[in-house]
Amino acid sequence: MEHFKVFIEAQSLLKKISEHEFKIQEHQKRIQFVERNRELRQEKKDRDSEELKSFGHEIANFEKELFSKEKDLDRAQVNLQRATSENQVSALEKEIEKLSPAIESLQETILEKLEKCEEIEGEIEKAQTFLEGSLSTLNELKAEALADVQEEEKEISNYTQRVELLLNSLDSNNKQSFLETKKNSKDGQVIAFLNNRKCSRCRFEASSSQVAEIENARNLEFCQSCSRILIPATINS
Numbered sequence: 001m002e003h004f005k006v007f008i009e010a011q012s013l014l015k016k017i018s019e020h021e022f023k024i025q026e027h028q029k030r031i032q033f034v035e036r037n038r039e040l041r042q043e044k045k046d047r048d049s050e051e052l053k054s055f056g057h058e059i060a061n062f063e064k065e066l067f068s069k070e071k072d073l074d075r076a077q078v079n080l081q082r083a084t085s086e087n088q089v090s091a092l093e094k095e096i097e098k099l100s101p102a103i104e105s106l107q108e109t110i111l112e113k114l115e116k117c118e119e120i121e122g123e124i125e126k127a128q129t130f131l132e133g134s135l136s137t138l139n140e141l142k143a144e145a146l147a148d149v150q151e152e153e154k155e156i157s158n159y160t161q162r163v164e165l166l167l168n169s170l171d172s173n174n175k176q177s178f179l180e181t182k183k184n185s186k187d188g189q190v191i192a193f194l195n196n197r198k199c200s201r202c203r204f205e206a207s208s209s210q211v212a213e214i215e216n217a218r219n220l221e222f223c224q225s226c227s228r229i230l231i232p233a234t235i236n237s
Contacts, residue, residue: 001217003174004231007191010166010178017159018188020152027145034138038131045127052120059113066106073099177220181229192228193235200233202226 073096080092167175181190192201197211204225206214214221214230221230 001235003170004217004235006166006170006174007178007229007231008235010163011189011191013159013163013166014182014188014190017156017163020156020159024149024152027141027149031138031141031145034134034141038134038138041127041130041134045124045131048120048124048127052117052124055113055117055120059110059117062106062110062113066103066110069099069103069106073103174220177229181222181227184227190229191231192223192226193233194230195233199223199226199228199230201228206230 076092076095076099080089080096083089083092167178170178178190182188189201192199194200194206194211194214198205202223202225204223206221206223210221210224210230213219215232215234217232222228223230
């Protein structure tokens with residue numbers, strides 16, 4: 001029965017190791033969460049910067065076009081005053097009639113683009129403020145995590161050494177069985193208690209012959225459903 005007690009104590013220590021590992025993972029998750037948010041915000045800021053640059057080029061081209069049409073309008077208006085024939089007057093009036101709305105449309109377009117640029121610049125400024133503030137938060141989290149993780153790793157190391165000492169006290173077959181079961185267990189639970197012939201982990205019912213083997217501790221028995229090492233519940237009585 002002594003090997004059962006070793007299994008129970010080793011499992012208890014493994015649970016404590018998992019608890020400390022969970023705390024480390026929580027620190028990592030918090031850091032990764034902030035880093036991911038910063039990454040997404042930086043990507044958005046970069047896209048906004050590219051869009052702002054693109055709008056800048058568009059505005060420059062529209063302004064060139066506007067300057068050209070305003071120049072054409074001034075020329076047409078001057079020529080209209082100097083026109084000496086009805087044909088000239090008619091042609092110039094049509095040109096002016098065509099240029100005026102085109103100029104107004106360009107002015108409206110440029111104004112809309114400028115307003116959009118202001119909006120984007122505001123978003124970029126907000127993003128920059130967020131990045132600066134979140135960097136400070138990230139550094140604080142990392143500093144806090146560094147101290148805590150070192151302490152958690154120290155505890156894990158201590159518990160791991162104790163588990164190794166316990167397992168080394170077993171005969172080679174029992175030790176190997178424990179380690180193999182641990183390796184194949186998804187949740188780290190190596191042992192399960194047999195309560196009223198049922199596995200405490202998965203509730204699978206053991207056969208009468210298997211129950212007898214477990215209670216007599218002649219050989220290690222494994223749950224035929226979850227493959228954990230079965231231990232009689234009376235061991236803790």
